[in-house]
Amino acid sequence: MREHLELLWELQKLDLDLKAIEGERNRYPKEITKLDEKQNMEKEKIHKEREKLESLEKVRKQKEQALLAEQDKIKRSEGRMTEVKTNKEYQALLSEIETFKEAASRVEEEVLLVMDEIDELKKHLSKRDKEIIILLENAEAEKKRIQERMAEDEAVWKEKSERKATLSKQVEAKLFTLYNTLKEKRQGIGMVSVRHETCQGCFVNVPPQMFIEVQKNNCLIRCPNCNRILFWDENGEKK
Template identity: 30%
Template sequence: MPARMQEFLTAFEAKKAKLKSIEENRQKLMLRQKDREGELASKEEGIKKSQSQLGQLKTNKDYQVKMTEIEGFKADKSIFEEEILKLMDDNEAAKRDADIEKKNLESEEKSFDEKKSALASRLKEIEGLLSDLEGKRKMLADSVDKKILERYEHILHGKDGLAMVMVKDNSCHGCFLKVPHQVINEIKMHERLITCEICARILYLEEDLVS
């Protein structure tokens, strides 16, 4: 369960990181736009200044030079204007992406919270069940012969937590291989613990179960 929570959290964090990068990119676009707007204003200022100087010029040559200068400012201005328009478009697109991601993240967060609380309550349920079973196991273990219990636990640890298996339709339900009749007869005698010759688990018959 903690692993599943981690999975949800990882997916959630990835979405968060995506939104962050979109927003950072948008911030950069805005700064660039601001910078270009400053440049544009300075070109406009240059045009105004040059135009106001036109009247004071004495020669035709000076006039031509000033006009060329003004044309240059105007050309720069139009480049900045174009760039600003593009930046505005990019910024708009980034804003749309950010809004979509924000919405995704909100719904992800909601579903994450729901899953988290569902898992937490399931975990609590399982922990309760486990502690009941542990109590019950302890009570039962106390009443089992110490040597038999030791043997049982030894098999339990060596066999993936399955130490006792039923013999059904003449086969061991641990390894699913055939149990000889002679072995089944030995189980029926209830004289000692009988283990599977193949998987070494303790064998019992269905009729041995007490409710």
């Protein structure tokens, strides 16, 4: 019996490991998706900032053209100075030139404001470009790490599954069936160790005499509370 209990104990540990890997299998692709989304979001954000810069450059060009147009008007009016004949005409032309100059100076101010905004945005973008490169690289590295872990997990899965198949045939059939039934009913755990006179499945104390018997690992003993098969794990107790 001892040998079968030991094989079953190994099997229980394998089952828990396989269950953990299954959990990871579901988790890893989600983590990768999350990293993909994060990368795309950052790319999208910087793309929008670049678009904003482009549109500001357009505004700047428009304003500069408007400024040229105003300056042109001033020049033309000034050119007409030699043609004026009366003081009234002269005053009218002066006032016209003044109006054009005011308009030009307003546009000039607007050009300067846009240029300031462009400078700020350019500075911000050059900083963001560096940040985003690091961020994307980190996300890429993290994805690679996850993929490597996935590959490792699959290798471990294969190895443990093969060992499980072997053990399943070696453990006494009746014991194996009992284990599987318990495992299904008790959250994947059909066999538990006993430590400090306590069942490690339900954490209820086992009677002292039973504890003594369990430590021999000579016969099938089940927890009086949760019904799981009890095992004395010498290595576990030392830890």
